[in-house]
Amino acid sequence: MAQIAQVIVDVPTMQTNEPYSYAIPDALRDQLQPGMRVTVPFGHRVVSGFVVGITDDTQFEGQLKPIQAVLDLAPVLNSELQQLADWLATTTYAFRITCIQTMLPNLLKAQVEREIAPTAELTAQERATYFPDGMARPFDSTKLDPTTLSGLLKLRQAGKVTVTYQVKDKAAVKTTPGITTTLPTSQLQELATSVAKRAPKQAALLTYLQQLPAQPVAQAKVIKDAGVSAEVIRAGETKGWLKRQPLEVYRDPFQQPVAPTKPLTLNDQQHAAVTAINTAVTQHAAQTFLVEGVTGSGKTEVYLQSIATALKLGRSALMLVPEIALTPQMTNRVKSRFGHQVAVLHSGLSKGEQYDEWRRIDRGEATVVVGARSAVFAPIQHLGLIIMDEEHESSYKQDENPRYHARDVALWRGQYHDCPVVLGSATPSLETRARAAKGLYTRLVLDHRINHRPLPTVHIVDMREEVKQHSGDDDFSAPLMTAIQERLDRHEQVVLMLNRRGFSSFMMCRDCGFVLKCPNCDISLTYHVNPRLMKCHYCGHEEAVPQVCPNCHSRKIRYYGTGTQKVEEALQKLLPSARILRMDVDSTRRKGAHERLLKQFGRHDADILLGTQMIAKGLDFPNVTLVGVLNADTALGLPDFRASERTFQLLTQVSGRAGRAEKPGEVYIQTFNPDHYAIQLAQTQDYERFFVTEMHMRHQGNYPPYYYAVQLTASHEDEKVAAQAMYQILAAVKTGLSDQAIVLGPTPKAIARVKRKYYYQVVIKYKHEPHLKAVLDQIRQGSQRAARGLAVTIDAEPMNFM
CATH class of the missing domain: 3.40.50.300 (P-loop containing nucleotide triphosphate hydrolases)
Structure with missing residues (x-):
């Protein structure tokens, strides 16, 4: 009886969310296993997929297409991960193939490449225009100019060219030359004796080969241990003493060896x-x-x-x-x-x-x-x-499918x-x-x-009073500057945290109030000093820094707000002798940048580590005795029900970087909201009191953890289409849920436009809704038949409603 493979194809749509049946060729009979990657014909193309089951029958009555190729010798997904993928798809309302791909490293995600080839039907002129060398050419519509693309599409419709699909497996192992001996030990001994006087290096190689194990040894190790050159090894290969073959080696992400440690005594x-x-x-x-x-x-x-x-x-x-x-x-x-x-x-x-x-x-x-x-x-x-x-x-x-925690x-x-x-x-x-x-x-x-080391002393600096006394918008209060100078004098280290990146928040005209915004998103552009550009932190749009206001043509367009680059520049002017390291998204783009910067700071190659939230957690440097938070209020003003919780957590975490060894630590928190309970309780690191206070606030507002939450979002380049879709979704939600559920919206999202798309949302808060999953599955199914360009997302237990 023929074996049949159940295959989830790599085409993320509702129609392909269940497996398709494919015939297993006789050559692969009893060899294919669930969890293996395969390539299969799908429509007029070839796609990759994952085998999720092997059966002997199918409900399909026609002729089954056979599996084209197998990409693995063994399953890349074990039984546990296959079950996990199914659970993940169910709970996050994502496609099964998306969940499977999420679990695998990038090199195990096969890439489909298309080629377009000429047929005998082409005229000489068409062949000269599109296939001058007479050979097939890659067909990537994103890299072809419109005229060429249009011409090739017309030729395909006329049957004058053929398009073939090739699935390219990117999973490649790294190899190095490996050495194995081809002669018995006794013969190697005789050869070593005979060449010892005239060729001592060859004799050394022969002596080393006598101790070689059965499995291949890296050529680099042979060269080092035997004290010979690559030329000597090549000579040995020519004489038939050894053979070279590829030896698989791992790419090691650990750049430097670490000294072993032993368990510490526990309190x-x-x-x-x-x-x-x-x-x-x-x-x-x-x-x-x-x-x-x-x-x-x-x-x-x-x-x-x-x-x-x-x-x-x-x-x-x-x-x-x-x-x-x-x-x-x-x-x-x-x-x-x-x-x-x-x-x-x-x-x-x-x-x-x-x-x-x-x-x-x-x-x-x-x-x-x-x-x-x-x-x-x-x-x-x-x-x-x-x-x-x-x-x-x-x-x-x-924050993208599958939206798992x-x-x-x-x-x-x-x-x-x-x-x-x-x-x-x-x-x-x-x-x-x-x-x-x-x-x-x-x-x-x-x-x-x-060892009962004390928690750092935390000072709250009221920036309202500081601004009044010093009549400016400086980033550094007098108490903080005094404390920094004291640490520099004592050769101790300082951590300063700023809750944003870039040189400045935005540019605004002082005459008309115009704020320079991204043309694709509903958000202001951020000034970056290196390179000198205005950038959008959502879609990546960049443009030159304006010299005049685009609205009223006034020259009074200025930078407002504070960014890490601007603070670094100001700090260097105030403390010219201080060695400052900046650690933010911009300075850590390159591979290994995080580790390099932290090693520099750990060696005390810098006095001050200035950074964004990434420096608030997990860092342990014994010489850090001062932490400064330059703007504790940033998150408090966000339309986010977790704003207070995140502020308290961040302040507590960053405060914990100070005084972790023998030297006592101090923390200065600069704020315009010194009376807010999140800041007051962070000063004493009183988590239990914060927990009780915040739970009371959540209970009053019917927010998690007292309620579960689901966020539904619709996006489209046409705002009307996005809004209409959300009203249709609202109708489906209200029909399927009980009157105990709290439904908010539809409303535009806090940032209503990103990457040229408008976003509308509905938020559902509930305690027990047995029909909710069925309603959401129906909405997801319906979204597949929605207007072109309309995207509907479902986020169970969102981290925020922004």
Whole structure:
């Protein structure tokens, strides 16, 4: 009986969200497995896809098309990840193929290339115009000029050319020359004796080959260990002593070796936390822990000693950190404890490095994985422990399909592997802390720093008074400048955080009030001094800095606001002898820039680290005794129900960078809202009081965690089309839900236009709606038949409503 493969094709539409049946050729019978990548004919083209099942029958009555090729020797998706993809598609309202692709490194995402070839039907003139060399040419409509594209399309309609599709597998391994011997040891000994006097280097090579193992050894190692040159090895190959063959090597993302470390002595609170976690690891209990520890309380050591327990039991561990900026320091700490067992996964690696680390994990060669959000999909086997550091961070939520939260995926995998999940933070998200309060999570508290080091003294600077006294819009208050100078005099280090990037917020005309905005988005352009351009931080639009107002032609157009480049320039003028490092999105674009800047600061090659939010978390430098927050209010003014929570978390986290070693720390928070409870409670790092206060505010406003939430968005280049679509969606929502659900909108989003598209939204808040999933599935299905260019997205549990 013929075997049939069920294949999810790489065409993300509702029509292709279920598998298609393909005949398995006899040559592949009993070899194909679920999780393998294949290429299949689909319509008039060839596409890649994933085998999700093997059957002996099908409901399709016609002639099945056969699978064209297999791209893998073994499945790239194991059984767990296949099940996870299905769960993810259901809970995030995304296509199955999108979820599958999200789990894989970029080099495992096959690329379809098209070629257009001439036929005998072409006239000589057409052949000379479009195929001057008589050969097929690549057919990429985005790279062809309109005239050529139009001509080729007409030829295709006339049947004078053919288009072929080739699926190019980008997964390539890195190789280096490898050496194996071709002769027995006794013969190598005889040869070494005979050539010893006239060719000592050849004799050295022959002696080395006698000790060579059966498997290939890298040529570079042979050259180093035997003390010979590549020319000598080539001579040996010519004489038949050895043969060279490609040897697969991994691309190593660790640039420098790290010194090994040993477990530290735990205090009573750390010991209690490790004991509780280890018990769950040993008992294979899918238990969720919240490690709520103040900054500097030793959470990382708790993680490391818990990982060690999992490894001793023959299991593996997964550790998530929220951002690339945190990965180098955390990875080095884990690597120094567990050595070659550690693999790292994050977007800062090259595609080749990602692919090689993924394969090390898949092959079981790495049993500890450290990485950012997408590392939660690592193909790690026998999981014994999952750790999610800084679990409150919004970067754990993906803002494009599939819109998953890494915490939810981690909890799913914890249930699958019967292993504990540890959520760690000094300032847990309200959702996590509320679940701990209900007893759904086990709360482990570390409420004082290691060795009872005091928390830093926090000063709140009222910038309203500062501006009155100094009659300017300077970024630095007098108390902060005095404190910075004191640290420079004592050769200590300073961290300054500014809650935005770029040189200046916007340009405004003082005569008519005109603000220079992006032509594609409803947002002002930001001035960047290097290069000197106005840039949009949403769509990437750039334009020259205007000399006159485009509206009234006045020359009184000026920069307003503050950015990291502007602050760096001002700070250098105020403190000309200070060595300043700037760390923001612009200065860390290049691969390895995060680690390079942090190493510079760690070596005390700079006195002041000036940066955006990326410097607020996870950094541990013993010589930092002062932290300054230049504008604590930035997030408070946003139309976001989590604005107060994010402000409190950020201020608490960045304050924790000061005084982490023997020297005491101080923090200066500059604010125009000194009486706001988020700022007042951040001063004392009183998370528990903030939790109670903020939960009261959420309860009054019917916001999470008291309610679940779903955000529906429609976007189109025509504002009317987007608005009409949202009103139709609103009607479907109200028909399917109970009167207990709270439906807000439709309204334009806070930034109503981005990349030439208008955005409208509806927000649903609910506690229990059994028909909600069916309603949302119906909306998603209907959106596939919507007007051209209309996009409808569904975001379950959005991080904000902006």
